[in-house]
Amino acid sequence: MGAAAVAASGLPLPAAAAGRATPVRIVDDKATRETRALFQYMLDLRGQGVMFGHEHSLSDGFTFEGMDGESSDVEAVTGDYPAVFGWDTLILNGFQKPGVYGGTEEENIEALSWAFEASDAQGGINVLSAHLYNFVTGGDFWDTAGRVVSQILPGGAKHADFNAFLDRIAAGVKGAKRPDGTLIPIVFRPFHENNGGWFWWGAGHTTSAEFIEIFRYTVEYLRDTKKVRNLLYAYSPNSSFGGDPTTYLKTYPGDEFVDILGYDAYDNSAGSAEWLSGTVKDLAMVVDLAAERGKVPAFTEFGESGEEGRNPQWFTDLLGAIKGDPGANQVTHMLTWANFGGNNRAYVPFPGHVMEADFVAYHDDPYSLFTSDLEGVFDARTRAVKNDPFLHLVTPTDRQRLTTSENTIRLRLTGGHAARATYSVDGGRPVRLCLDEDGFHSAPWMVDPSWLDNRSVTITVNAKVNGREHTDSALVLLGEVAPLPAGWIDDFEGYAGDDLTLSEAYSHVNANTTTLSSDHKGSGSFGLAYSYDFTSAGYTGIGKSVGADWNDFSALKLWVQGDGSTNGATLQVVALGAYFEYNFGLSGTEGQEITAPFSEFRPAPWDTGHADELLDAAHLAEVATFNLYLGYGGTTATGTVYVDDIRAE
Known part of the structure; x- marks a missing residue:
C-alpha cells in the first residue's frame, strides 16, 4: 500500500493524539509514553490492515553486503521498507549482524541498540526475538540437553548466568x-x-509450569529489577492448534x-488450501482471545518452507486468505524471517x-502496510492503568519432581506489599515466608x-x-524415579499415575491428547492412551528426547493396540x-508387539537433504529424538490407540 492511499484508508493515524488520554492496561504500567502509544496504535489498527515485518531487513540480504541503515x-523490490523490523538477541553473542563475532559485550550491546535505532529512523516498529544459547551445555538453541529452564529459574545452577x-x-x-x-x-x-x-x-524439555515461570521471571527482572521502560x-507459540484456545493457552x-498474543506458522505445502484454512482458523482464535483480554493479536512469525518458490503467488494467496476471514483479518502484523544471503x-x-512480482502485488495491496503507510x-x-497486585509461586513449580530433603519455597508478589506471607503442605500448618x-x-x-x-x-502459598x-x-x-534400562524410551510407569x-x-x-491407561497396556500398571483428532490437520505427533547411542540394538520395539481404522502410524528416529x-x-484391535528393524527405516519423503542416508552405525551413535506420528487414512478422523513399552532392542 502506498503513502497516498493511506490518507484515504481510514487507518489509525495520530487520531488519539488529541483530546482525553486513552487508558491502556499493559504489562509495564510505568512504560514510556511512546511505548504506551505503540500499544494503542496496534489496538486501533485491528481490521484496517496488516503491517508487514521482516527479520534482519537492514543487516542481511541478497542485494547488498555492507550495512548502511538503508x-x-x-526496499530493493518494493521501494519501501517493512513496517516491522525484527532483530534477535544473537546480536549480543556476535552471531548475527550487526553484532561482531569475537566482539566485546559492550560492542555487541551497542550493535543491538544501533539496530533498533536504524529501524526506527526508517519509520518502522522494532521486534526482538531471542534465540538463546544453552546455559547448561554451552551449545546453541537447538541443543535441548540439560533441562535448561529448570537450571535458570531461581535456585538453579545457571540462574546467575541467565x-x-x-x-x-x-x-x-x-x-x-x-x-x-x-x-x-x-x-x-x-x-x-x-x-x-x-x-x-520447548515441549518435552521443560514443563508448562516451568515455562510459565521463566517467562514471568524474565518480565519481572527486566521490568522491576532493571527498570526497562x-x-x-x-507470547508466540507455534502452529497448529486446530482453533483450540485451550491448547494455545496451555503455557x-x-x-x-x-x-501481544502471537502465533508462528511456516508452510511447507506451497500454500495449500488445507494449510491456509488451518492458519486462518488459528489466527481467528488468537484474535478472539486477544479481544477478550485487551491484547494485541499478531502473526508473529511466518514463512514459506519446503522447496522455494513452488507457488509464485504465495504471498498474495496468504494475504487473501487472511483478508477474507473476519477474525484473522484483525491481526496487526505478520513478520517473516531473514534473508541471510548466500545459499x-x-x-x-x-x-x-x-x-518478485507477487511480492510487489502483496506490497501494493491496500490491506498490506509498509513503512510508507504508517503515521x-x-x-x-x-x-497507564495501574496494575493490580499479583502473586505467584515461583519454586517449586507445578509437577516438579524434588529428590532431596533441602528445598526452598519462593513466591513473588508485585504491585503491593504483603502484611504476611506463608506456605503450607497439603493444607497443614502455615509457615512464615x-x-x-x-x-x-x-x-x-x-x-x-x-x-x-x-x-x-x-x-500452597x-x-x-x-x-x-x-x-x-x-x-x-x-x-527419584528408577531409571529405565538402556535403550528404553518409555514404559509409562514413572509418572506417579498423573x-x-x-x-x-x-x-x-x-x-492429540495423551493419558495413562490402566486397562490397555503391554505390561506393568499403565500404558499410553494416544487420542487423535484429524479434523484440522491430517497428522498428529508426540516426541521425546533420547540423546543416546543405539549401536548395541538392532530394532525399535513397542506394544500397540490399534483402533481398527485405516489410519497409519510412523516411528521416527x-x-x-x-x-x-x-x-x-x-487396523488391528488386539494388542501386539511391533518390531521395526533399523535396517528398514528410511529418510522421511520430505527430508530430501538426507534422501540417500541410512540409519547406520554413525547415525545410531547420535540418536537425538524419538517421535510417534499418526496419519489420517481417509475414513476415521478421531479415535484412540494404545501404546506401551517403547524401546530399542
Whole structure:
C-alpha cells in the first residue's frame, strides 16, 4: 500500500493524539509514553490492515553486503521498507549482524541498540526475538540437553548466568534512543514456539509450569529489577492448534505478563488450501482471545518452507486468505524471517526471484502496510492503568519432581506489599515466608526423607495485600524415579499415575491428547492412551528426547493396540539431523508387539537433504529424538490407540 492511499484508508493515524488520554492496561504500567502509544496504535489498527515485518531487513540480504541503515531486500523490490523490523538477541553473542563475532559485550550491546535505532529512523516498529544459547551445555538453541529452564529459574545452577544475559538485553534495549534521547519502543518476543520440541525451552524439555515461570521471571527482572521502560511483551507459540484456545493457552504466562498474543506458522505445502484454512482458523482464535483480554493479536512469525518458490503467488494467496476471514483479518502484523544471503533461503523475494512480482502485488495491496503507510505510530495520548497486585509461586513449580530433603519455597508478589506471607503442605500448618534480598518471599522446606517415595503433595502459598487474600499452589512429586534400562524410551510407569506429568514429558504436534491407561497396556500398571483428532490437520505427533547411542540394538520395539481404522502410524528416529521413518497400520484391535528393524527405516519423503542416508552405525551413535506420528487414512478422523513399552532392542 502506498503513502497516498493511506490518507484515504481510514487507518489509525495520530487520531488519539488529541483530546482525553486513552487508558491502556499493559504489562509495564510505568512504560514510556511512546511505548504506551505503540500499544494503542496496534489496538486501533485491528481490521484496517496488516503491517508487514521482516527479520534482519537492514543487516542481511541478497542485494547488498555492507550495512548502511538503508539497504534492504524489501526496499530493493518494493521501494519501501517493512513496517516491522525484527532483530534477535544473537546480536549480543556476535552471531548475527550487526553484532561482531569475537566482539566485546559492550560492542555487541551497542550493535543491538544501533539496530533498533536504524529501524526506527526508517519509520518502522522494532521486534526482538531471542534465540538463546544453552546455559547448561554451552551449545546453541537447538541443543535441548540439560533441562535448561529448570537450571535458570531461581535456585538453579545457571540462574546467575541467565541474569547476566538479561542484563545485556536490558542494556541494549535501554541504549536504543532517538537523537533527542527518547527511548525507542520495542516488542520483546522471548521463548517463542515453545510448544514445539526443537528449542531447549520447548515441549518435552521443560514443563508448562516451568515455562510459565521463566517467562514471568524474565518480565519481572527486566521490568522491576532493571527498570526497562520501553518494552512490550509477546507470547508466540507455534502452529497448529486446530482453533483450540485451550491448547494455545496451555503455557500462557497470564494477562499480567503479556501485551501481544502471537502465533508462528511456516508452510511447507506451497500454500495449500488445507494449510491456509488451518492458519486462518488459528489466527481467528488468537484474535478472539486477544479481544477478550485487551491484547494485541499478531502473526508473529511466518514463512514459506519446503522447496522455494513452488507457488509464485504465495504471498498474495496468504494475504487473501487472511483478508477474507473476519477474525484473522484483525491481526496487526505478520513478520517473516531473514534473508541471510548466500545459499540460504530467501524469505522475501529479491529482484529476479520467481516470487518478485507477487511480492510487489502483496506490497501494493491496500490491506498490506509498509513503512510508507504508517503515521502517528507513537503519538497517541494515553495513560497507564495501574496494575493490580499479583502473586505467584515461583519454586517449586507445578509437577516438579524434588529428590532431596533441602528445598526452598519462593513466591513473588508485585504491585503491593504483603502484611504476611506463608506456605503450607497439603493444607497443614502455615509457615512464615520472609522477604529476601532477591525480592522473593521465601523459606526453606525440609522434606522428611521418608516422603521421597514417589508420592505427591500440594504446596500452597498465601499473602494478604490490602486486606485481600492472594494464593497460588503447585502439585509436587517427591523422590527419584528408577531409571529405565538402556535403550528404553518409555514404559509409562514413572509418572506417579498423573496424566499432566505424562503430557509434559512429550512434545505435541497438532491435535492429540495423551493419558495413562490402566486397562490397555503391554505390561506393568499403565500404558499410553494416544487420542487423535484429524479434523484440522491430517497428522498428529508426540516426541521425546533420547540423546543416546543405539549401536548395541538392532530394532525399535513397542506394544500397540490399534483402533481398527485405516489410519497409519510412523516411528521416527532423528539422528545427525536426518529424519528416519518406519510405517505400520492401525487396523488391528488386539494388542501386539511391533518390531521395526533399523535396517528398514528410511529418510522421511520430505527430508530430501538426507534422501540417500541410512540409519547406520554413525547415525545410531547420535540418536537425538524419538517421535510417534499418526496419519489420517481417509475414513476415521478421531479415535484412540494404545501404546506401551517403547524401546530399542
